[in-house]
Amino acid sequence: RNLAVLLITHDLGVVAEVADRVAVMYTGRIVEASPVEELFARPKHPYTEGLLLSVPKLTTAEAKKVERLTTIEGTVPKPTQLPPGCHFAPRCSHRMPRCTAEDIPLYKLENDTEVRCVLYDLAAAVAAEHREERIAQ
Numbered sequence: 379r380n381l382a383v384l385l386i387t388h389d390l391g392v393v394a395e396v397a398d399r400v401a402v403m404y405t406g407r408i409v410e411a412s413p414v415e416e417l418f419a420r421p422k423h424p425y426t427e428g429l430l431l432s433v434p435k436l437t438t439a440e441a442k443k444v445e446r447l448t449t450i451e452g453t454v455p456k457p458t459q460l461p462p463g464c465h466f467a468p469r470c471s472h473r474m475p476r477c478t479a480e481d482i483p484l485y486k487l488e489n490d491t492e493v494r495c496v497l498y499d500l501a502a503a504v505a506a507e508h509r510e511e512r513i514a515q
Contacts, residue, residue, distance in 0.1 A: 390433055394418060399490075402426045405455065405465040408484065412491035422493040424470045425450070464494070472497055 387393060393400055394414060401411040402423065410423040421427045431448035452469035455461060461468055467477040476496050484492040485499055 409494045416489045425466045
């Protein structure tokens, strides 16, 4: 069937059960969109990684073991005080100067995935590699 449902939730378990495709948003912007299996297996955006690491995991072997959940450092900015560039940059462990210097587009990747993160800007990566090669010569 051709059916679309917009489900807005913080419950990743529900997303895993009912969605075929998922878009993760941070401060009202899509930061990653992909098939649900791809997102849960190989998250690309640092915010998505943080979300998935913060989900409690309970297996039979760990049933009696208590672990602290992983948290994402910092706080979500107020809508009236959004930082320039990537809104997640102040909280991101992969932050680099470019993250706050420009508006970051959604980069199209394989497996029908899109991500708003300069880590996946192939053109910039190739240019940097060529720059390194020229410097080394």
